[in-house]
Amino acid sequence: MMLQISGSLSSIPGNSHNRYVGVWYNKIPVQTIVWTANRDNPIIPLDGAGLLAIHGDHGDLIIYGKDQNTSLWSANVRVSSPNNSVIAKLLDTGNLVLLENNGSSQTVLWQGFDYPSDTVLPLMKIGLNRRSGLNWILKSWKSHDDPRSGNFSYEIDPNGFPQLRLSGLPEITSNSHRSFVNNKDETYLVYTVPNGSVFTRGVVDESGTFQRFVWRDQENKRTEVSSNPSEWCDYYGQVFKCGPNSNCDPYSNYNFSCLCLPGFEPKFPRDWSLRVGGAGCLRKSGASTCQKGDGFVRVARVKVPDSS
Secondary structure (H helix, E strand, C coil): CEEECCCCCEECCCCCCCEECEEECCCCCCCCEEEECCCCCCECHHHCCCEEEEECCCCCEEEECCCCCCEEEECCCCCCCCCCEEEEEECCCCCEEEEEECCCCEEEEEEHHHCCCCEECCCCCEEEECCCCCEECEEEEEECCEEEEEEEEECEECCCCCEECCCCCCCCCCCCEEEEEECCCEEEEEEECCCCCCEEEEEECCCCCEEEEEEECCCCEEEEEEEECCCHHHCCCCCCCCCCCEEECCCCCCCCCEEECCCEEECCHHHHHCCCCCCCEEECCCCCCCCCCCCCCCCCCCCCCCCC
């Protein structure tokens, strides 16, 4: 038995004709998608219409393509009792939830906020749950019109002292409040907005940039309030940035942010002259930074990129 949920399966604006189950703002005139269920398993138009349904036997939320004997995506849950009913509900927060009704109360069987796409909304967690094994990670789209999982993520690294993978925390506006929780069960970052009419979201885009936007009704447009990485040196570890045995200094007086560490020189001087520092530096032949054998040289105003 299949119970169909009323509504349609939408295509992504742009060049894509594939169809998805997604969530977007209702009161913003520009379609702004904040969550996608079947991002990596779209419904192909040539295969016919899709179906979003609740399975009548075990209560799972399922997306079917042309073949309704094989699912393209599912929430992968089961009701605790076959006598309990299940409903799907889209909350005002943007969270799509699956509720199990046992007659006297309702419990959340599954929620979309546990499986973010590329966008974080108020009350959505970024981090991990050590008990359930859930890892709340943002993953970029493949491109601006392809919601498949892309090459960049925004997540908390629990090794050492927990830290966000993208360098630095995005700024939080006066309209929102950020909380960080770290205990034996969970480590996560969450933010809230006291005024529910303020539409704010954070997005990791296909270039690896994390941006925070606020929709302003007075101007009828979205406004970017922060962006990370905010400096060239924040792009740690990428090939076209500073390589091994070098230091990135955004305030360098040499019109190039990459500087070799004391006792080292550019591996490829020509690249260095073209402001390409990805190959890094090599130890200077015959040079000794320490005048009397082994020792340590102080390198000031640097930060370690990973605490693990």
